[in-house]
Amino acid sequence: MKLPEFEEVQGPVLMLNMLKFKDREHYFETYLPAFRKATEKLGINDVKIRLVCNVVANIIAPENEAWDAILLVEYPNAKAFKTIAESDAYRDIADPHRLAATANLHLYMTTPVFLSMMRKEKQL
Numbered sequence: 001m002k003l004p005e006f007e008e009v010q011g012p013v014l015m016l017n018m019l020k021f022k023d024r025e026h027y028f029e030t031y032l033p034a035f036r037k038a039t040e041k042l043g044i045n046d047v048k049i050r051l052v053c054n055v056v057a058n059i060i061a062p063e064n065e066a067w068d069a070i071l072l073v074e075y076p077n078a079k080a081f082k083t084i085a086e087s088d089a090y091r092d093i094a095d096p097h098r099l100a101a102t103a104n105l106h107l108y109m110t111t112p113v114f115l116s117m118m119r120k121e122k123q124l
Helices: 024-041 078-085 088-101 115-121
Strands: 013-021 048-054 069-075 102-110
Touching: 013 024, 013 078, 024 088, 069 078, 078 088, 088 102
Parallel strands: none
Antiparallel strands: 013 069, 013 102, 048 069
16 A cells, blocks of 8 residues: 655544444454554554444434444554555555455544644634
8 A cells, every 4th residue: 555655744643443344353353463463563562542432323424324433543643654554564464354354444544633722712
């Protein structure tokens, strides 16, 4: 997989994974450990799962768009994500398990918006 350089993206990034499973158990019990093994092989040890949620209802979404879970994963920076995603280690160790476990996946790179910044502009 060849990704853009993401040169304009500074600081940590949070990858929002929207998941439709073929095999939920395989995803959590096989893919995620394989992903960790790939990141360790690359020397990138500060990737953290920040949130895992089951999707229980579509509120504002197309009727035919159904997701089973969302996963929010923090990377130290966009370069770390790119290094992992484009690596032979990921492709060989983890990606076959992702493909076996997921029927569909949407992946969005996001950057944190700190609440103190938001409060200055608008009360929550």
